[in-house]
Amino acid sequence: MSVGDYIRESQIWKSIFRHPAPHDRRNRVVVMLTNFFLHLHPVSVKKQGIALSYTWCMGGITFFLFLVETITGVLLMFYYRPTLEWAFNDIRSLRDVTTLGIMREIHRWGAHAMVITVWLHMYRVFLTGSYKPPREFNWVVGVLLLVLTLLLSFTGYLLPWDQLAIWAITVGSNMARATPFLGSEGPGFQLLNVGGFDLITSASDARFLLLGARDVGESTLNRFYILHCVAIPLVVAGLIAIHFWRVRKDGGISQPL
Amino acid sequence: MHSHPDLTSSVIQGLGAFYLVLFLMNAIYTYFSFKKGGHSKFLERLTGQEIPAAAMWALYSAFLLMIAVAHLTSTSSPNAFLFKLPEWVKYYVDVIVADPVSFSVLSVVLFALMILLREWWVKPVVAWILLNVSVIALGLSMTDWDFRQIVGKPDNVPIVAMLFIVGFFTWLYFRRAIENDKRIDEGRDVFEKEDNEKILVWPDLVYTELMCMVILTVILVAWGILLHAPLEEPGSAVKTPNPSKAPWYFLGLQEMLVYYDPWLAGVVFPSVILVGLMAIPYIDFNKGGNGYYSFKERWFAISTFLFGFLPLWVAMIILGTFLRGPNWNMFGPFEYWDVHKLEVLYNVNLSEYFWLYSPEWTPWVGAMPVAPPDASLPQQARIIFLREAPGFIAVIVYLAVLPPLMAMTLFRTYFLRMGFLRFMVFSNLLLMMLALPIKMVLRWAFNLKYIIAIPEWFINV
Ligand code: HEM
Numbered sequence: 001m002s003v004g005d006y007i008r009e010s011q012i013w014k015s016i017f018r019h020p021a022p023h024d025r026r027n028r029v030v031v032m033l034t035n036f037f038l039h040l041h042p043v044s045v046k047k048q049g050i051a052l053s054y055t056w057c058m059g060g061i062t063f064f065l066f067l068v069e070t071i072t073g074v075l076l077m078f079y080y081r082p083t084l085e086w087a088f089n090d091i092r093s094l095r096d097v098t099t100l101g102i103m104r105e106i107h108r109w110g111a112h113a114m115v116i117t118v119w120l121h122m123y124r125v126f127l128t129g130s131y132k133p134p135r136e137f138n139w140v141v142g143v144l145l146l147v148l149t150l151l152l153s154f155t156g157y158l159l160p161w162d163q164l165a166i167w168a169i170t171v172g173s174n175m176a177r178a179t180p181f182l183g184s185e186g187p188g189f190q191l192l193n194v195g196g197f198d199l200i201t202s203a204s205d206a207r208f209l210l211l212g213a214r215d216v217g218e219s220t221l222n223r224f225y226i227l228h229c230v231a232i233p234l235v236v237a238g239l240i241a242i243h244f245w246r247v248r249k250d251g252g253i254s255q256p257l
Numbered sequence: 258m259h260s261h262p263d264l265t266s267s268v269i270q271g272l273g274a275f276y277l278v279l280f281l282m283n284a285i286y287t288y289f290s291f292k293k294g295g296h297s298k299f300l301e302r303l304t305g306q307e308i309p310a311a312a313m314w315a316l317y318s319a320f321l322l323m324i325a326v327a328h329l330t331s332t333s334s335p336n337a338f339l340f341k342l343p344e345w346v347k348y349y350v351d352v353i354v355a356d357p358v359s360f361s362v363l364s365v366v367l368f369a370l371m372i373l374l375r376e377w378w379v380k381p382v383v384a385w386i387l388l389n390v391s392v393i394a395l396g397l398s399m400t401d402w403d404f405r406q407i408v409g410k411p412d413n414v415p416i417v418a419m420l421f422i423v424g425f426f427t428w429l430y431f432r433r434a435i436e437n438d439k440r441i442d443e444g445r446d447v448f449e450k451e452d453n454e455k456i457l458v459w460p461d462l463v464y465t466e467l468m469c470m471v472i473l474t475v476i477l478v479a480w481g482i483l484l485h486a487p488l489e490e491p492g493s494a495v496k497t498p499n500p501s502k503a504p505w506y507f508l509g510l511q512e513m514l515v516y517y518d519p520w521l522a523g524v525v526f527p528s529v530i531l532v533g534l535m536a537i538p539y540i541d542f543n544k545g546g547n548g549y550y551s552f553k554e555r556w557f558a559i560s561t562f563l564f565g566f567l568p569l570w571v572a573m574i575i576l577g578t579f580l581r582g583p584n585w586n587m588f589g590p591f592e593y594w595d596v597h598k599l600e601v602l603y604n605v606n607l608s609e610y611f612w613l614y615s616p617e618w619t620p621w622v623g624a625m626p627v628a629p630p631d632a633s634l635p636q637q638a639r640i641i642f643l644r645e646a647p648g649f650i651a652v653i654v655y656l657a658v659l660p661p662l663m664a665m666t667l668f669r670t671y672f673l674r675m676g677f678l679r680f681m682v683f684s685n686l687l688l689m690m691l692a693l694p695i696k697m698v699l700r701w702a703f704n705l706k707y708i709i710a711i712p713e714w715f716i717n718v
Binding site: 022025028029031032038041042043044045046047048049050052053054056057060061064065068088091092095102104105106108109110112113115116119120123124126127128129130131132133135136137139140143146147150153154157160161162163164165166167168170171172174175176177178179180183185186187188189190215216217254255256257 | 453456459520544549551716
């Protein structure tokens, strides 16, 4: 008996994998139904629906990149401290001394790649007309995922706390100052005024809400850290679940009628 | 002006590897061309002989190999190295590209050609030649110091890759769509319907996914090893870099700031883009083209979307990333980012055009109304509205009068099928999308600054 067979025959292995590697039709059906991860998929699909030249696998790749970002991100969280004192130094030591500091590289390139693949996924969904009934709502969920993907990337951009980071966030968040009614330099903010006092000032406007201060500073770092590592990923994970569920409920990947 | 070396021996070595990859790609292509057989019609007309296409590709690949070897084994001084972009080419490219007008005209013309010549450029040979031309152009451009500074920034590498990837998928789309358009014309089934039996997810899909994951992991790890993530100096609130740029995927929005104030470019338009995207399934009433690639059945929807994605989004990111330098001035790809480059901008508001430059034949216009310093708020408001009346009228006409006109003329069938509400949403979204190119043209042609200018209340349009 080979080592492989020995392992596959053991009680431990069998308790984990309820089924041997499937080689016939019946078992290939059963494996899809009895494996937690595989049961995300249907048992059988139309051939063209999963052809690479049709879906470009872009949704799947985006999801995979999301998982890569989650795993590398958690590993980075063991090292990184989101304070003015440590943020930059922690990133620098990830680059210079830390074993497996390459996690930062993978995390950053994975983030760029995810932005690109989510665009391409949308591109393919549009070009195949897959947003048409009955898939309208899943497209809307998709647009939300697109925004959140960009926001994930944006909030993460600040964390290295180098010149690139703080000025990109400064430029990006300056826009919030111009929010109509809610920005201290936006049209109509004077209307929110009680007894001669402006409710909207640079210490209470939309930008302040985002940054936690008048300028990009320590409270911004804290806010972006929480948004980046906890709040947005949770929402994205929830929306992805809905997205996948809807793909199945809407009749699988789109097909010519 | 600056004394940085265009070529160093490490750049030459790097380019050697680059051309070696291109050689390998073409060697593979030659092999497939050989298996397929056939000869080039173009060469036959030229020489009167049937020259196998594969022979030409073999010749070309051999040439690339020679170039690669010449780079890899070069011992001459980098200054004397032969393969580099001639200065006059750089000069003309800079002149054409470093100007928002010609850049935008170029991107729109390319877009139009892409759609009009789609049957020509989707042919694999043509696409392959176009790919080779752009790869070689990239390689040659790398022999320029300034070009390397900006394209070689670690954060910008993905954008260069994205260009090729978007190009590839656009090609793939058109190829599939044209094939299906032909089939539909001939009354046959579309490609996706043919040979479409049910198959089991295990093994077909599961293995595809596994392979995707393995390949992607390899790519990410290799990318991480080869290219360091950027880390600049520690952040400092007092040292403002020039230029300060938003993250690259927002540079299209930052570019809009040149033409519109932050409340529009940074808040209103992004929101409209998102709402507009979400509205697409509800305003596109066309039942055709659902679940397969096609162009003819949905040419308007596709062209509009491609216009929004390619010239208005991707091209603006290119512009913002590679061509915007200090003081947000525009620089050519081979131009030194000189902080002192001066661009005199003298922009004029619509109200100033109207009140200050009104010609003799409109004597009724009179002088520009100005509120006295001690005016009460209602008084002030009246004068401001009067002053900006031309702009208000223009905007109202654009957003409220144009849609009904569209409904009665060009978009009559759309209006009838969509109903009032949907048509209004559709036409307003379309007009908002065109607001950017329109303002650009107005700026370039008339130096128009604001259509409505009320700096008193931060309302500038
Ligand atoms: C985090 C982002 C996203 C993930 C992980 C994701 C994932 C997926 C996956 C795995 C599929 C199955 C088919 C395929 O791979 O193409 C899918 C389908 C779909 N996605 Fe997404 N997606 C995301 C964002 C988006 C966006 C931005 C849109 C559109 C604006 C979108 C709209 C759709 C639609 C309409 C379908 C059904 C397509 C069909 O049936 O052919 N998704 N998505």
